[in-house]
Amino acid sequence: MKVILSIAKTTFAEAIRRKVLFIIFLIGLTFVGIAPGLSVLSARQERTVLVGFTLGIIQLTSALIAIVLTVYLIPNEIERRTIYTILSKPVRRVQFFVGKYLGAVAALGMMMAAMTALLILVFAWQQRETSIAQLAPLAKAPVLYFIQMSLLAAVAMCFSAMVQPIVNFFLSGGVYLVGTLFGTVFQTLQENQGTHPATKAFATFVMSILPNFNRFNVQNPIINPNAQIGNEAAYYLSSTAYGLAYIAVLLIIGMIAFDRREF
Template identity: 65%
Template sequence: MRPILSIAGTTVGEAIRRRVLLIILLVGILFLAIAPGLSILSARQERAVLIGLTLGVIQLTSVVIAIVLTVYMIPNEIERRTIYTILCKPVQRWQFLVGKYLGAVAALALMMAMMTVVLIVVYAIQQQVYSPDQLAPLAKAPVMFFVQMSLLAAVAIFFSTFVTPLVNFFLSGGLYLIGSAFSSFFESISQSANVQPFAKGIATFANMILPNFAYYNVQNPLINPQQAIQNETVYYIQVTVYGLFYIGILLVGGILIFDRREV
């Protein structure tokens, strides 16, 4: 466990020092800070627009950070040959991979936490709401986004064991898009009477194989709080477990591939 934690700690340090990530983070925070200005301009929807915009900015920024952070992780180590200095120590490849992943997730958590704090401060100031009871629910969506980004990071790190960063960028980004949109599409297909059973079977198979990123888009009830969601906490736990399952699959797959790879 120690080597994993050690590699994770080093990865967090590297991530914090990477200027490109800091710039993305700063841009995100800047957008969060100016969001109240935009929400004031919206007729009768100040609150909804403020939360919608800020959560959207956090999610979008996190997607970019998650992909940019992870696509370069393994290939850079191989390219710079720094991986030799690690693997020559009593560290196994799977430990290296898991350590890298955990480091990426920790860095993501740090950056997303910063953005969430800015979101809560901005919301409190703009809405003149300072009660923790009213502010705490805002953190629900970023927490779910964090699970979503952890899953995305796992996807990216899986691909990074066998494809180049550029290809990985588009692969991971593409899978995120498909994984976000497919569920609605799948539901339409499965409910349509005109679709042939064969096509339905393929859709069902694809729905089971593809990671479903849409499950984590829970922001709508926060933006429109009139909706009553039953068993919200149970749902959050279920999708987190689902995410952990998927992350496990991707990491194991990554380990199997990385183990056979020549470095």
């Protein structure tokens, strides 16, 4: 475990220094910061739009950070030969792989936490709101986003053991898009009586393989109409468990591929 933590710590320290990630993070922060100035709606609408828009910014920025950060994690180590000095030590490939992933997720989590903190500050300032009870719920959605982005990072990590970074970028981005935007479409296809059985079978197949990223988008009923949350705690727990289960499966597949990879 100590080996994994050492690798994670180094990965984290390196990730937060990567210029490209820092730029994406700064752009995200800037948009979160200027969000109030973009609204021309009524006070009540403003509150909803501000939160929705800012959460969208956090989600988009985090998705970009998750992919850009993860696709280069393993290839960079191979290209720079650091992997050879590490694997020549008593370090198993599995430990290296998990350590890299955890370091990346920690960096991602820190950046998401910073954006969420800014969202709360901006909201408090704009709404003249100082009550913790009113402000704390704003942090709920980003918690599920963090699971969502950790899942996306696991997708990219899994692919990084098999394909080149540029291919991985589009592949992981594609999985995220399909899992987010087309999840509802596939579900409709599956449930529609008039759909051809072959199309239905295909939809079932895709839905059963791809992670449903929509499961973590609880704040937007337009995107996620089926998310009728009766028991919020149970929903959060089940979504987290769903995300963690997918992450575990993806990491296991990635580890098997990485263990067989020659470099």
